[in-house]
Amino acid sequence: MSNAWNQTRRMKRLAVGPMKTPEYNEWRNAELEKKIEQMEEEKMNLILDADVQKLEAERLRKGKTKAEEDLDSLKTDYKKLCLSMRTAGLGQTSEQWREKIQVEKNKTDRWERKFQEVQARNEALEKSLLENRKKKRRTK
Template sequence: MTTPEYNGWWSKKVNDNILEPSQEGIRSMEKHLQVVPSELEIIKQDFEKRNLKSKAEEDLDSLKTDYKKLRLFMRTAGLGKMLEQWRQEIHEEKIKTD
């Protein structure tokens, strides 16, 4: 059973113990969403750094492969001889022509 005072209070929904939210502490939805782009930008930058690093590593591997191919070609074509080897070969050719 309820008292008439309680029924009056309930019908008015008056309660001094419940505080209504103040507008000062409430941030707008736009301000909440402003955090997201900055976090996404950090993630994007981190992703780009990783991609640049892997791209640089790929380029380095490609350069190493090209260098090895060039050295092999030079050896096969006789271009990779040392100065002393060239002098020896020239000397031998001079002997043959004399």
């Protein structure tokens, strides 16, 4: 039995061997070289793509950092503006402004009345003074 197996094994080798012609070997080697070149090109493209992605990620990180800095700056400016508006009274509603204006008008009216009273008093004092001077002149 082992002889029979060896004979079929040898026959299979003989049958497979002559099918590979030199042209087939050349064509196969050329195809393998093409595939190797394609794979190397793909590898280079992948490396370049990875480099481009790294550069893009770095650019995005820098942009994000800049945007965050700008946002922080805007927040600071906004807080300063709100504070200055509060101290200047610009952040009030129209009703609050009306109340403030009314209060100021009331103060103005009060000062105006006091001024008129003082003016009237001064005029009365001046008249009294003139009359007293006239009386003194007459009595002399």
